[in-house]
Amino acid sequence: xxxxxxxxxxxxxxxxxxxxxxxxxxxxxxxxxxxxxxxxxxxxxxxxxxxxxxxxxxxxxxxxxxxxxxxxxxxxxxxxxxxxxxxxxxxx
Numbered sequence: 001x002x003x004x005x006x007x008x009x010x011x012x013x014x015x016x017x018x019x020x021x022x023x024x025x026x027x028x029x030x031x032x033x034x035x036x037x038x039x040x041x042x043x044x045x046x047x048x049x050x051x052x053x054x055x056x057x058x059x060x061x062x063x064x065x066x067x068x069x070x071x072x073x074x075x076x077x078x079x080x081x082x083x084x085x086x087x088x089x090x091x092x
Contacts, residue, residue, distance in 0.1 A: 011053050017046035018066075024059040033067025038075035041087050 012019040016032035028050050030037035054061070065071055075084060083089025 012046065012050050014049075015042040015046035016040075017043060017050055019050040019053060021055060021058060024057055026054055026058045026061045028061060028063045030063075030065040030071055033065075033069070035075065036069040036072035037065045037067065038072045040075045040078065040084055042084075 010018045010020050013031070016030060016035075016037065018029040018031045020027050020029075028047070030043070032038070032043075077084050078087070078090050081089065081091055083091070
């Protein structure tokens, strides 16, 4: 049986972040299990956007990670000369 949040259309679903809201409960899911929900500037921007989208009626926010890892931490690709497409690399 699907949980109630899975029945809702996401209010946000981009850059590895999904936001669903049901009444007073919001669920923010790190949704890039293929990369173990590694963090990047795009993910941080999407998390900030999720926060801005929260309606005033929300009283509880659950933050979860999809897949076997909540978050592997920083995306190591940011430390390579190539970096992440569209983002500055830490080496620069």
